[in-house]
């Protein structure tokens with residue numbers, strides 16, 4: 126009888142799509158939410174594409190999914206995906222509803238889904254990806270994600286046994302996921318800027334999984350991302366099946382080497398974070414059977430989406446909007462590190478208070494002490510404007526990070542923060558907003574833009 | 583400060599979740615003469631050679647808890663001796679369970695702590711409990727407000743009659759949601775489920791602790807700013823309109 130429920134759910138959801146269209150409502154996830162309400166095991170019965178690719182991990186899954194989607198589309202596939210919806214079960218359900226006929230037949234041969242790590246529980250019992258890309262696992266929201274080992278355990282428990290994994294060998298936490306599953310590894314060989322010892326506050330895998338002695342690294346990028354080994358018992362991180370080599374940031378190129386040859390690829394962004402995304406995408410496509418030549422041609426045609434879009438030149442000054450996920454110490458540390466290495470003198474508007482939390486409780490600020498605010502203690506950073514409900518916490522954190530008090534300025538409301546800028550000659554102003562303050566971030570940036578145009582002395 | 587104050591951090595390589603280690607960094611930044619020693623999973627704990635003035639342990643993963651218990655089990659007699667002798671301990675988050683009894687998971691598995699305190703924990707990995715925390719801390723003449731956060735998969739329960747707690751809860755759960763006494767206290771052992779930089783969030787508590795361990799009346803690092811943030815938070819959490827649960 127459940128199958129009947131499924132059809133009722135499918136038709137109701139299909140009708141809701143029509144209704145949403147007529148009433149000009151935007152509700153990409155709604156059909157999925159509705160279908161799951163009517164038939165909780167909707168995903169079990171929903172028709173799925175013949176080939177399914179899943180992308181998961183703490184960081185980089187959206188960027189990588191989008192890149193893969195563009196490339197598979199270039200190859201002529203009409204790829205079913207959840208780019209416009211959410212990456213949890215209702216988002217996947219919505220995609221399957223959009224992609225299915227009213228008779229419940231899937232219209233697509235290939236499906237590519239970005240999947241939230243914790244949604245594995247609700248998705249994988251009913252959907253068996255052929256390939257699953259695991260980008261990395263790191264600390265995320267304390268409230269939702271606990272710690273990465275917990276997330277790794279969820280994935281191990283729910284990833285279907287028949288799914289072939291494409292895993293980041295430079296993330297030892299990811300390497301431990303679903304040990305029984307067939308897998309290939311990707312990683313990046315030693316490159317310029319590598320270090321040997323972790324300098325970050327977060328280091329989530331410090332001990333050898335076999336003997337508990339301190340792990341060392343042949344090379345390390347940030348946090349625990351690098352090539353680990355144990356100097357005591359000989360434990361080693363897995364070898365790469367797909368190795369990123371010859372990273373050339375000046376030419377923006379990288380080679381990816383595997384048993385059958387080497388491909389020469391275009392980088393889309395110079396940050397190490399994004400270089401991993403490129404290598405992971407190449408590894409997945411190679412695994413799917415694409416030749417290096419073919420993938421190279423895809424990369425040639427990829428739009429450099431987003432990498433420079435957030436940057437705007439206004440007179441002698443530059444305005445840069447960057448997403449620094451609130452409550453995600455790992456991701457925000459990457460942003461701070463990135464800013465600190467860019468040329469030029471800077472001012473920063475730090476909008477890192479979680480706006481969403483203010484509505485129903487008060488933000489858990491523990492993440493501030495997992496996050497490397499120390500990266501902001503740089504000569505080139507001249508002024509940091511603190512604003513929003515957690516500004517007193519940010520102030521104390523920055524002082525403890527060694528930032529001199531005279532470099533801090535304050536504004537209660539985010540929208541007034543631009544008034545605290547000095548707007549010196551050749552200034553680079555960074556507006557750092559969170560996922561729940563994108564609109565506010567845009568308004569603050571607009572105000573900065575006006576001030577820059579106004580040529581204040 | 584007449585003598586060198588020594589703080590021993592237990593297993594910083596695994597007991598380091600949620601910014602907990604900042605507690606000790608903050609004491610060190612406030613009082614640079616403090617010596618901080620680290621005890622690791624491999625090798626003998628520092629406390630076996632010399633009893634420190636404060637032993638600290640922060641939040642762990644569930645696997646980390648098992649490793650810590652496995653390691654400390656052989657030193658249980660010494661730990662009990664130190665607690666009875668009044669050595670100061672500050673234990674935050676689920677590190678508290680390392681010193682308790684059974685941890686029963688809803689998936690049917692079971693872990694066991696050092697069984698120093700008569701408490702047991704119930705764990706549900708699919709239900710994370712999140713709340714803000716507001717309490718009173720009273721010690722002799724000293725009384726102060728405490729603010730902080732809880733984020734955990736477990737709650738602990740006393741085996742028999744409830745023992746002494748660390749804090750008297752005003753808002754949020756105690757050792758478990760049914761009681762207001764929070765944490766476990768015996769002599770100078772302070773174990774609390776409150777996570778993260780408790781001492782940074784509560785400068786009066788940091789000052790009290792520094793005095794307790796013999797550092798005297800210390801001016802904290804950025805005490806003025808810490809007090810400002812603390813007072814604002816006490817006010818915010820005391821406001822009934824502030825929601826308390828995630």
Ligand SMILES: [Zn+2]
Pocket residue numbers: 333334335336337338355356357358359360
């Ligand atoms: Zn080893």
